Amino acid sequence: MLTHAAAVDRRGLATLDVLEELGIIPRLVFAPEHGLDGIAQAEEPVDPEADGTTARTGAPVISLYGRTREELTPRAEHLAELDVLLIDLADVGSRYYTYVWTALLAARAARAQGVHVVVLDRPNPISGDPSTLEGAPQAEGFLSFVGLEPLPIRHALTVAEILTLFLEQDGAPLGPDGAISVVPTLGWERHRTAEAWGRPFVPPSPNMPTLEAALVYPGGCLVEGPNLPEGRGPPNPFQVAGLPSSAEKKRAKRCHKTECPG
Numbered sequence: 001m002l003t004h005a006a007a008v009d010r011r012g013l014a015t016l017d018v019l020e021e022l023g024i025i026p027r028l029v030f031a032p033e034h035g036l037d038g039i040a041q042a043e044e045p046v047d048p049e050a051d052g053t054t055a056r057t058g059a060p061v062i063s064l065y066g067r068t069r070e071e072l073t074p075r076a077e078h079l080a081e082l083d084v085l086l087i088d089l090a091d092v093g094s095r096y097y098t099y100v101w102t103a104l105l106a107a108r109a110a111r112a113q114g115v116h117v118v119v120l121d122r123p124n125p126i127s128g129d130p131s132t133l134e135g136a137p138q139a140e141g142f143l144s145f146v147g148l149e150p151l152p153i154r155h156a157l158t159v160a161e162i163l164t165l166f167l168e169q170d171g172a173p174l175g176p177d178g179a180i181s182v183v184p185t186l187g188w189e190r191h192r193t194a195e196a197w198g199r200p201f202v203p204p205s206p207n208m209p210t211l212e213a214a215l216v217y218p219g220g221c222l223v224e225g226p227n228l229p230e231g232r233g234p235p236n237p238f239q240v241a242g243l244p245s246s247a248e249k250k251r252a253k254r255c256h257k258t259e260c261p262g
Contacts, residue, residue, distance in 0.1 A: 094126075
């Protein structure tokens with residue numbers, strides 16, 4: 001299974017706990033960036049060999065975060081132990097959030113080993129309405145782990161939709177007899193955000209504590225490009241930006257003259 005602590009049901013129980021209630025114990029648990037518990041900071045190395053064991057099931061936890069493609073991808077010897085790879089990750093709807101690319105690398109590796117993939121899909125918390133698309137897809141020469149395939153920055157898709165899109169482009173057969181099956185999200189109105197879900201927003205990583213942070217992340221994270229502070233850490237990550245120079249007051253004055261809301 002590929003999952004993390006933010007993948008919970010309406011009761012707030014993690015999927016691993018729900019499976020245990022059903023008497024299902026995964027053979028292995030793969031964890032994305034930030035670790036199984038979602039507490040490691042961005043780009044913080046996590047031991048790619050083994051992250052320990054889950055307190056709930058005792059299954060080995062294998063980190064899928066590291067500095068090389070090999071460390072980001074499940075190894076063949078791990079997949080050889082599996083019949084099915086179950087994926088359940090809480091994403092935030094932005095291209096450069098790494099969970100969806102971890103899922104895609106895992107799904108492609110599973111397909112190569114003949115392991116069927118089942119995705120427990122979740123709504124996009126910042127809306128799945130196509131009218132919310134923002135940012136052009138990246139050019140071929142700019143693909144990386146924060147965008148393995150061309151995709152708008154704010155893509156309005158779910159994890160399962162992204163996986164099926166690119167696996168289908170790979171030529172993979174879909175459905176129960178193919179490479180991937182999807183347990184769809186029921187009752188989701190695509191134009192709605194997580195505010196309408198009727199339950200608290202569960203932070204999927206240390207610097208994504210609120211829905212507001214997720215909503216501004218598609219633009220706010222771009223501030224990292226010129227290496228400016230973007231407010232990581234409490235209380236308002238990605239909702240502020242800094243400029244450590246003597247000209248900040250002049251720049252702020254020019255910004256205020258535009259009367260741009262926000």
